[in-house]
Amino acid sequence: MRKFEDSLPLQLLKAREATMVFFRPLLQENSVTEQQWRVLRALKAYEELESKQLAEHCCILSPSLTGIIKRLEQQGYIKRKKSEEDQRRTLLSLTDKALDLFKRLSPDVESRYKAFAERYGEEKLEQLSKLLKELTELEA
Amino acid sequence: MRKFEDSLPLQLLKAREATMVFFRPLLQENSVTEQQWRVLRALKAYEELESKQLAEHCCILSPSLTGIIKRLEQQGYIKRKKSEEDQRRTLLSLTDKALDLFKRLSPDVESRYKAFAERYGEEKLEQLSKLLKELTELEA
DNA sequence: GAAAACTAGTTTAGATATTAAGAATCTCAT
DNA sequence: ATGAGATTCTTAATATCTAAACTAGTTTTC
Numbered sequence: 001m002r003k004f005e006d007s008l009p010l011q012l013l014k015a016r017e018a019t020m021v022f023f024r025p026l027l028q029e030n031s032v033t034e035q036q037w038r039v040l041r042a043l044k045a046y047e048e049l050e051s052k053q054l055a056e057h058c059c060i061l062s063p064s065l066t067g068i069i070k071r072l073e074q075q076g077y078i079k080r081k082k083s084e085e086d087q088r089r090t091l092l093s094l095t096d097k098a099l100d101l102f103k104r105l106s107p108d109v110e111s112r113y114k115a116f117a118e119r120y121g122e123e124k125l126e127q128l129s130k131l132l133k134e135l136t137e138l139e140a
Numbered sequence: 141m142r143k144f145e146d147s148l149p150l151q152l153l154k155a156r157e158a159t160m161v162f163f164r165p166l167l168q169e170n171s172v173t174e175q176q177w178r179v180l181r182a183l184k185a186y187e188e189l190e191s192k193q194l195a196e197h198c199c200i201l202s203p204s205l206t207g208i209i210k211r212l213e214q215q216g217y218i219k220r221k222k223s224e225e226d227q228r229r230t231l232l233s234l235t236d237k238a239l240d241l242f243k244r245l246s247p248d249v250e251s252r253y254k255a256f257a258e259r260y261g262e263e264k265l266e267q268l269s270k271l272l273k274e275l276t277e278l279e280a
Numbered sequence: 281g282a283a284a285a286c287t288a289g290t291t292t293a294g295a296t297a298t299t300a301a302g303a304a305t306c307t308c309a310t
Numbered sequence: 311a312t313g314a315g316a317t318t319c320t321t322a323a324t325a326t327c328t329a330a331a332c333t334a335g336t337t338t339t340c
Binding site for chain 2: 002005006007008009010012013014016017019020023034042044045046057058059113120124125127128129131132133135136138
Binding site for chain 2: 325326327328329334335336
C-alpha cells in the first residue's frame with residue numbers, strides 16, 4: 001500500500017484545511033459556519049434554487065441540508081416557498097439581510113483571497129484549479 | 141466576488157468526493173468509516189503514536205479523535221497504554237485484528253487506486269499531488 | 281518549593297455527515 | 311382513472327466536526 005501521506009483523499013483534505021485557515025476567522029467573526037456560507041454563496045450565484053439542486057452545488061447531502069436551511073431560515077438569511085408546478089419541490093432564495101451580509105463581507109473575503117493567491121502563486125493556483133476540475137469531472 | 145464554482149475550498153471538497161467514490165464502497169462493505177480508516181492507516185504507518193500526533197497526521201481534531209478511538213478500541217482494532225514518562229500521554233497502536241484487516245483489504249485498495257490513477261492519468265496525479273503538498277505547506 | 285502557566289486528553293453543546301427509512305407528491309403505463 | 315414505481319424532502323440514529331470549557335499531569339517562574 002502507498003505511504004500514508006501519499007493518500008490523495010488525505011492530501012485534498014489537508015489542502016482544504018490549509019486554505020480555510022485564510023477564511024475561517026472571517027466566518028467565525030460573523031457567526032456563519034462553513035456550510036452555511038457555502039449555501040449562501042450558492043443562492044447568491046443562482047438567485048433561486050430547489051433544495052436538491054442546492055445540495056448538489058454545495059456538495060451537501062439532503063438530510064444535512066434540511067437542518068442547515070432550517071437554521072438559516074430562523075436567522076432570517078433565506079426564505080422558502082413551494083413550487084407551484086410540483087408540490088414536492090421547495091424553492092429557496094436569499095433575504096435582504098443576506099444580501100447585506102454579502103455587501104459587508106465581500107471586500108474582506110476578496111482581500112483574503114488575494115492574499116492567499118499571492119502567497120501561493122497565481123499560476124500554480126490556475127494549474128491546481130484545472131487539475132481539480134478534471135478530477136471532479138471524472139466518472140467512477 | 142469570484143464565481144461560486146471557482147471557490148478553491150469547494151473545488152477541493154468536490155475533488156475529494158470524486159476520489160472517495162472509488163474507495164467508499166470498500167470501506168462500507170467492511171463497516172469502517174472514512175475517519176476510522178484514516179486512523180488505522182496512520183497507526184499502521186507509524187506503529188505507535190500519541191493521540192495528539194495521531195490527530196495531526198489524520199487531520200482530525202482531538203475531541204473527534206476521542207470518540208473515534210473509543211469506538212475503534214471497542215471493536216478491537218486498537219489498543220492504548222499510558223506513557224511511562226508522561227502520565228498525560230496515551231500511546232496507541234494496532235491490534236492483530238487490525239493487521240488482519242489490512243491483509244484482507246490491501247489488495248482491493250491497491251487495485252482500486254490503480255484503477256483511479258489510470259482513469260485520471262499518472263502524470264496529472266503526480267502534478268496534482270505536488271501542488272497540493274505545496275499548498276499544505278503554506279503558512280497562514 | 282509552591283503558585284502560575286502550560287500541555288494532553290476529555291467532556292459538552294450545537295452543527296453537520298452518513299445511511300436507512302418514511303411521508304408526500306408526481307409520473308406513467310395499464 | 312389507478313396503482314406501481316419514481317422523485318423530493320424529511321426524520322431517525324449514529325458518527326463526526328467545531329469551539330469552548332474542564333481535568334489531570336507537567337513545566338516554569340520567582
